[in-house]
Amino acid sequence: MNYQLLIEVIELIEQFDTEVDSDTHPKGLTGFKRWICDNEKSSHDAQEEPEWEGKKDGRSPESVINTLILHTNRYAKAYSKSAIHRSDFSTQEDYIYLINLKAFGAMTKTDLIKRNIQEKPVGMQIINRLIRQGWIKQMDSSEDKRSKIIMITEEGSAALEQIMQKVRQATEIVTGNLSKAEKFQLITLLQKLERFHQPIYAKNLDPSQLISKVYDDYLHQKNRQANNIF
Secondary structure, eight states: OOHHHHHHHHHHHHHHHHHOOTTTSOSSHHHHHHHHHHHHHHHHSOOOOOOOTTGGGTOOHHHHHHHHHHHHHHHHHHHHHHHTTTSSOOSHHHHHHHHHHHHHOOEEHHHHHHHTTOOHHHHHHHHHHHHHHTSEEEEEOSSOTTSEEEEEOHHHHHHHHHHHHHHHHHHHHHTTTOOHHHHHHHHHHHHHHHHHHHHHHHTTOOHHHHHHHHHHHHHHHHHHHHHHHO
16 A cells, blocks of 8 residues: 555645635535645646736735725616616615515515615615505514514516516626626635625624724634644
């Protein structure tokens, strides 16, 4: 038996177990094989580091990512505004709220607002506007009399259906000229960011401590992982 090979394989397994994020490579034989293939591919066909505006002056990749996400969000809002042009919808959030109610069924106002990652006062304004439009209705919760359950009405479904073709076109435009493989890759990366940020957002930390607490916790986590590796 080639014991040296066995030792090297065991060391690879240990490296895979400590270094690899399960979001990108699931734990187990399938993820392990995929990780090895990806490493071989990257070592033989390494992608060059991209260029970006301000890089030579020290602009960080984190700054570029934040700017590009912000710009993409603004492009998406412009297309959404076009999709609801000359309709009874006031904002992009109006039809997003209806889509969520249609897709996931009746829920509390708080749950709907949280699902859309918005502050409560803003979310309540949207919900009240949709109620006035007759597109959603509310009733007392059978579980908690202090809460209201809201659901989409037939009128809301009809109004939503009238603009859905343009909404679908807008969502296609936002993804631009990305290939199917690139779209899948982008979904994977954005889902990873979502899994990082959503639990933090759910804690509803005070703005005065949000950045410092998250930054410190994140750095401590990275340091612990680095110490485990070495």
